[in-house]
Amino acid sequence: MLGYALRRVLSAIPIALIAVTVCFFILRLAPGGPFDGERALPPTVLANLRAHYNLDQPLINQYFIYIWRLLHGDLGPSMVIDGFNVSQLIRIGFPFTLTMALTAFVIATSIGLLAGMLAAVNQNKWPDYVLVLAVMLGVVVPNFLMAALLQLWFGVYLRWLPAGGWVNGSIWHLVLPVTVLAWPHAARISRLMRGSMIEVLGTNYVRTAKSKGLGQRLVLARHAIKPALLPVVSYLGPGLSYLLTGSLAVEQIFGLPGIGKYFVTAALNRDYGIVLGTTILYMFIILALNLLVDLLYAWLDPKVRYR
Amino acid sequence: MKLHSTLTAVAAAGAMALMMSTAASAVTLQMHNGGDPGSLDPHKVSGDWENRVVGDYIEGLVTEDTKADAIPGQAESWDISEDGTVYTFHLRDGIKWTDGTPVTADDFVFAFQRLMNPATASEYAYLQYPIKNAEAINSGEITDFSQLGVKAIDDKTVEITLEAATPYFLQALTHYTAYPVPKHLVEEYGDAWTNIDHIVANGPFKITEWLPGSYVHSVKNEDYYDAANVKIDEVYYHVLEDQAAALNRYRAGEFDILTDFPADQYQWIQDNLPGQAHVEPFLGVYYYVLNQEKPPLDNPSIREALSISVLRDVIGPDILGTGELPAYGWVPEGTANYEGETYLPEWSKLPYEERVAKAKELMAAAGYTPENPLTLQLRYNTNDNHQRIAVAIAAMWEPIGVKVELFNAETAVHYDALRAGDFNVGRAGWLLDYSDAANTLDLLKTGTQQGETMNWGNNYGRYSNPEFDKLMTDAAVELDLTKRAGLLHQAEKLAMDEFAAIPIYWYVSKNVVSPKITGFEDNAKDIHRTRWLTKAE
Numbered sequence: 001m002l003g004y005a006l007r008r009v010l011s012a013i014p015i016a017l018i019a020v021t022v023c024f025f026i027l028r029l030a031p032g033g034p035f036d037g038e039r040a041l042p043p044t045v046l047a048n049l050r051a052h053y054n055l056d057q058p059l060i061n062q063y064f065i066y067i068w069r070l071l072h073g074d075l076g077p078s079m080v081i082d083g084f085n086v087s088q089l090i091r092i093g094f095p096f097t098l099t100m101a102l103t104a105f106v107i108a109t110s111i112g113l114l115a116g117m118l119a120a121v122n123q124n125k126w127p128d129y130v131l132v133l134a135v136m137l138g139v140v141v142p143n144f145l146m147a148a149l150l151q152l153w154f155g156v157y158l159r160w161l162p163a164g165g166w167v168n169g170s171i172w173h174l175v176l177p178v179t180v181l182a183w184p185h186a187a188r189i190s191r192l193m194r195g196s197m198i199e200v201l202g203t204n205y206v207r208t209a210k211s212k213g214l215g216q217r218l219v220l221a222r223h224a225i226k227p228a229l230l231p232v233v234s235y236l237g238p239g240l241s242y243l244l245t246g247s248l249a250v251e252q253i254f255g256l257p258g259i260g261k262y263f264v265t266a267a268l269n270r271d272y273g274i275v276l277g278t279t280i281l282y283m284f285i286i287l288a289l290n291l292l293v294d295l296l297y298a299w300l301d302p303k304v305r306y307r
Numbered sequence: 308m309k310l311h312s313t314l315t316a317v318a319a320a321g322a323m324a325l326m327m328s329t330a331a332s333a334v335t336l337q338m339h340n341g342g343d344p345g346s347l348d349p350h351k352v353s354g355d356w357e358n359r360v361v362g363d364y365i366e367g368l369v370t371e372d373t374k375a376d377a378i379p380g381q382a383e384s385w386d387i388s389e390d391g392t393v394y395t396f397h398l399r400d401g402i403k404w405t406d407g408t409p410v411t412a413d414d415f416v417f418a419f420q421r422l423m424n425p426a427t428a429s430e431y432a433y434l435q436y437p438i439k440n441a442e443a444i445n446s447g448e449i450t451d452f453s454q455l456g457v458k459a460i461d462d463k464t465v466e467i468t469l470e471a472a473t474p475y476f477l478q479a480l481t482h483y484t485a486y487p488v489p490k491h492l493v494e495e496y497g498d499a500w501t502n503i504d505h506i507v508a509n510g511p512f513k514i515t516e517w518l519p520g521s522y523v524h525s526v527k528n529e530d531y532y533d534a535a536n537v538k539i540d541e542v543y544y545h546v547l548e549d550q551a552a553a554l555n556r557y558r559a560g561e562f563d564i565l566t567d568f569p570a571d572q573y574q575w576i577q578d579n580l581p582g583q584a585h586v587e588p589f590l591g592v593y594y595y596v597l598n599q600e601k602p603p604l605d606n607p608s609i610r611e612a613l614s615i616s617v618l619r620d621v622i623g624p625d626i627l628g629t630g631e632l633p634a635y636g637w638v639p640e641g642t643a644n645y646e647g648e649t650y651l652p653e654w655s656k657l658p659y660e661e662r663v664a665k666a667k668e669l670m671a672a673a674g675y676t677p678e679n680p681l682t683l684q685l686r687y688n689t690n691d692n693h694q695r696i697a698v699a700i701a702a703m704w705e706p707i708g709v710k711v712e713l714f715n716a717e718t719a720v721h722y723d724a725l726r727a728g729d730f731n732v733g734r735a736g737w738l739l740d741y742s743d744a745a746n747t748l749d750l751l752k753t754g755t756q757q758g759e760t761m762n763w764g765n766n767y768g769r770y771s772n773p774e775f776d777k778l779m780t781d782a783a784v785e786l787d788l789t790k791r792a793g794l795l796h797q798a799e800k801l802a803m804d805e806f807a808a809i810p811i812y813w814y815v816s817k818n819v820v821s822p823k824i825t826g827f828e829d830n831a832k833d834i835h836r837t838r839w840l841t842k843a844e
Contacts, residue, residue: 030720031719031720031723031724032717032718032719032720032721032722032723033719033723034719035430036718036719036720036722036723036726037353037718037719037722038718038722038735038736039765040722040726040763040764040765041430041433042433042764043757043762044425044442044445044446044447045428045429045430045432045433045445047425048425048426048427048428048429048445049428049430051425051428052426052428080345081343081345081346081519082345082346082348082351082498083344083345083346083347083348083351083501083517083519084519089519092518092519092520093519093520147552148551148552148555151552151555151556151559152555155555155556155559155561156555156558156559159559159560162559162561163552163555163556163558163559163561164547164552164555164556164561165521165522165545165556165561166518166521166522167337167521167522167524167543167545251520252548252549252552253549253552254552255520255521255522255545255546255547255552255556256520256521257518257519257520257521258520259520261520262520265343268717268718268719269719270719
């Protein structure tokens with residue numbers, strides 16, 4: 001298993017280099033640049049800015065400058081947010097995004113698994129119908145709409161929770177954003193768990209266990225939960241990636257200091273440094289999560305063997 | 308030991324209680340500020356959301372009053388030479404940075420030299436080009452910064468020499484490009500002087516915290532010369548670009564001032580938050596540019612047909628819902644140094660049906676009819692309002708024989724295409740940097756030849772008329788403000804009579820202000836410095 005993990009880590013290096021290269025050149029090929037705003041800058045000012053950020057050099061030189069800096073752990077400057085460089089922005093924003101995503105992940109996974117099991121053992125009874133409704137709401141209502149509705153109900157009308165912001169941030173500031181993030185995720189997990197559990201409960205070995213006189217709780221605990229978790233585990237890696245990368249709307253609407261919104265804003269502003277920096281960050285997260293899920297999968301399913 | 312622990316605990320509790328009571332009595336302004344500041348350095352910023360923060364913590368030689376007019380700032384007075392080219396500013400006594408270092412004339416000289424230094428790469432350096440040799444230094448033609456027309460006569464006197472008399476120069480000095488920077492810190496830390504550990508202030512507030520993506524926090528500067536009259540103790544400038552979310556947070560009581568709101572919520576705000584919406588004329592024009600480099604828009608008759616068939620009266624009240632006023636001229640009403648009648652063409656007074664009939668005739672004369680329409684691509688940057696306006700105008704043009712292909716793109720791509728001349732009709736807008744008619748009229752000046760290429764700057768439509776250029780040049784050196792206004796009026800009339808572009812509406816500022824706030828006065832520049840505000844708890 002250790003050898004497999006090492007091989008996977010080493011194979012990620014060329015993948016990362018290719019991804020950075022492709023991203024670098026695609027970004028530069030896109031029309032418009034970081035200084036193409038509403039106002040044309042005088043040529044002298046534009047020339048000064050381009051020289052300041054090495055944009056006056058041939059593209060291939062710019063690429064090697066970037067790679068050289070990257071190898072030295074420098075993600076370069078932001079061309080639009082001048083007060084911080086890319087590494088500083090990531091250091092400030094990413095822990096917040098990670099905290100929010102992990103909180104949502106733990107809550108969503110716990111609720112999703114429990115609700116899925118509950119629905120499976122109560123198939124076509126009222127707990128199942130309630131779950132189906134909650135799942136529908138979670139999946140169908142887009143997160144920006146859910147954010148606005150929760151903000152309106154709990155922040156404006158009831159005034160139970162802060163409607164946004166992070167001034168003197170307390171746990172209460174996280175309740176609405178985490179709910180918005182966790183809900184669709186919990187809905188998907190519960191749907192997966194429900195389907196998988198129903199399938200497992202219909203298998204011969206579960207029927208055999210029941211016919212031996214084992215109670216439902218014991219059947220679930222000993223024979224059903226572990227195999228039923230397999231499809232859910234496959235989803236957890238992409239699910240966490242989704243939570244980390246999909247927090248954009250939530251951060252935007254609630255005015256939170258995460259990194260998610262920088263990615264999109266930077267892409268629109270052609271802020272090459274931030275786009276590349278966040279892409280690299282997310283790429284490593286996705287590669288790491290995929291590896292983690294593969295290892296977890298092997299642990300859960302002895303049929304999976306790695307050479 | 309036990310007694311010592313108890314005393315420590317009591318002292319800690321007392322200190323905490325004191326801190327809490329101080330915090331409770333502090334007057335905190337919660338300001339919605341839209342975008343994230345790109346920087347806190349006055350030489351590196353470019354947006355109004357940055358101006359709100361920077362203008363509260365640094366003050367220039369002159370500053371703005373509640374109406375955003377120029378008043379004495381760090382300089383208590385000034386003299387202007389008879390020919391209008393030399394300004395001598397006398398600094399106040401006792402002014403200092405928050406680290407205790409005095410603010411001297413040298414800080415201003417150093418700041419202007421840094422602004423013009425090509426290495427600083429300041430986007431808005433050109434706003435101070437009226438200063439002698441500024442442009443030449445900024446372009447690298449002159450490398451000796453001492454040639455810049457800003458000198459320290461002594462510690463308390465700054466002398467600024469201009470290339471030529473510039474009637475709006477005091478207005479230009481209210482802009483953040485003219486703010487001083489602390490020479491001692493910039494020399495020590497370079498651009499990192501605005502890091503939260505080093506930053507100092509000479510204005511009414513000082514920055515204490517900046518959490519990117521969330522807020523900038525500043526507190527009152529007790530060393531400010533007018534601190535006794537500053538009624539707000541601390542300010543949070545909140546980052547929140549989603550206007551609907553910002554309105555929700557205002558309604559939840561989390562913001563005291565909202566600096567923008569969704570236009571379609573205006574009526575709701577009027578009905579439910581009476582008296583709180585401040586929608587006021589703002590110095591800016593929303594317009595369509597017509598590419599006059601290529602046929603058929605080089606034909607003034609076609610430009611005329613396109614312009615007169617736009618029913619501007621419905622755009623502000625009905626399509627946007629915030630009541631923006633229809634624009635027929637190029638200089639917003641209320642612009643300084645521009646006394647005289649607002650440009651209003653005769654055709655604007657005709658019934659709309661007659662205008663459409665005339666437009667049809669003009670198009671038919673050029674060979675275009677609804678059966679054989681002229682196809683034009685109309686480009687706009689992605690935004691609901693731009694789209695609504697584009698759809699409406701496309702519908703207005705259809706009956707006169709114009710088929711419109713709508714094309715939207717993100718801002719960077721849109722302006723890249725406009726600058727490259729890759730368009731037929733394009734949406735654009737201009738908010739004045741300072742209150743002077745030349746600031747908008749300059750948009751229509753012929754570009755400048757640079758080597759092989761022509762640099763058209765912000766004149767996306769490439770309108771060119773030597774007579775217009777001459778009027779602008781004459782106005783630039785005219786010292787008599789009445790005569791200068793006359794020349795600018797002539798220039799505006801000339802360009803608008805030739806349909807150089809299609810002005811559509813005058814911008815409005817859109818603030819929502821809590822009834823707790825007093826001292827917020829509407830003004831055409833939409834600048835409201837916190838030092839003038841008061842908040843009732």
